[in-house]
Amino acid sequence: MPAASNPTERSERPGPPEPPYLRIVAEIRRRVTDGELAPGDPVPSVRQIAREWGVAHATATKALNTLRQQGVVRAEPRVGTVVAEGVHRPTAANTPTAAGSPAPRRAPAAEPELTRDRVVRAAIEIADAEGLAGLSMRVVAARLGVATMSLYRHVDGKDDLVQLMIDAVYGELRHPEPPPSGWRRRLEVGARELWALHRRHPWLAQPHVLTRPLPLPNIIRAAEWMLAALDGLGLDPTTMVDLHVLVHSFVQGLGANLEHEAQAAAVTGLTEDEWMDRQLPAFADLVATGRYPVFGSVLRAFARTGYDLDLDTVFELGLRALLDGHARVIEERAGQRTRRHSSE
Structure with a gap:
């Protein structure tokens, strides 16, 4: 026994x-x-x-x-x-009762039904905090507390999910109606809204390739609003699209640095200032060679005055220069039309 x-x-x-x-x-x-x-x-x-x-x-x-x-x-x-x-401060769940035992926990509230919108919103939150590199179907499932395979009832995979994320955040754009008068003011407003969107969602610049435009409703809605600023100016369709692409690519190119900086900070654990402090000796060695006199003089001036790269300031400077160029193109096209009509 x-x-x-x-x-x-x-x-x-x-x-x-x-x-x-x-x-x-x-x-x-x-x-x-x-x-x-x-x-x-x-x-x-x-x-x-x-x-x-x-x-x-x-x-x-x-x-x-x-x-x-x-x-x-x-x-x-x-x-x-x-x-x-x-x-x-201690929470009620961790505070001992008079008998010395933890207070009973409340039953968790029932989770809302899993929908495509919940999946997309969870993915956007992850990408905003961790970048696209931290996004995967497993990570989204963990955020929502569901099995990974359950996500595939709502999205086809990560590529499909990213496109839905892009369309969702472009849906945040709120163009004023009625729009501002004048093509330049309208493009300024649209560009600033787009820059603010990239500020809120730094990952947005990464998956959107200019040469492969995405047929997404909210992207087309944004393009429609910007192209309408150039409509009626006598520009041919190619020039209209090219000028629109220039504005979009300017915002997107500058916005890409937001995600790159976030990734660099996560990988190195250094802030921008800390990283720059570590690079100063190498910059000083390059200047000391005498092969870069203008760069050297600028760097020596910054040693006295300091310099902080402010992307918002660079955005405003670049937008003004870009739209000055747009104005020149529009004037040239108007002049060409006038000369053509005169010769006829």
Whole structure:
């Protein structure tokens, strides 16, 4: 007859190991509770968590999603995930009752039905915080707390999802109606709205290739509004489209630097200023060769006055120069029409 099992031995047997994402959640909560991370401070990104804890991106995303559901962190546009206000104080769920036991947890609210719109919005939030490099179907599924395969009932795959994301964010454009009078003012307004859109969604410049335009309703709506500024000026269709593409490519090209900077900061862990400080000796060595006199004089001037590359300032400067060029082209075309009519 087998010996009776010992209840004490049964109680001391180790249980199943704690899931990795819960260990990450506990550690980040500890940092917040201990004051290492204050309200508004950025918390480790998905890529940083994956690197620090040696886990997959989907596990890192699940950890951040759990912290977000617990109210410990929140998404901050153009910044990433930050500590929410007030989470350093003990929550009711963790406060002992008079009997010394934790207060009972409330049953979680039922999740809303999974829809295409929810999938797209979750993907946009991930891309805004982590860039397109941090986006995958598994990561989106982890954010929504669903099985990865369930996403395919709503989107065909990542490429399809990215196109839906682009169309959704272009839908945020709100062109004034009635539009401003004059072609230049209208293009200025449209370009500034487009720049603000890239500011909100730094990843937007990456998947949109000018030579392969996307047949998406909200992109065509934006193009329609901009092309209408050039309509009725006597320009041929090719010139109209070329001038529109110049404005769009200017905004898109400048906007690409927003995503590149976010990626560089995530990979190196350095701010722009910290990175530049490390490059100054190499720049000084190049100037010392004497082969770059103008660059050297500019750099020496900056040593006295300082220089901060402000993309918003560069945008306004570039837009003004670009539209000055548009005006020249429009004037030339008008002159050509006048001369042609005179000769007839």
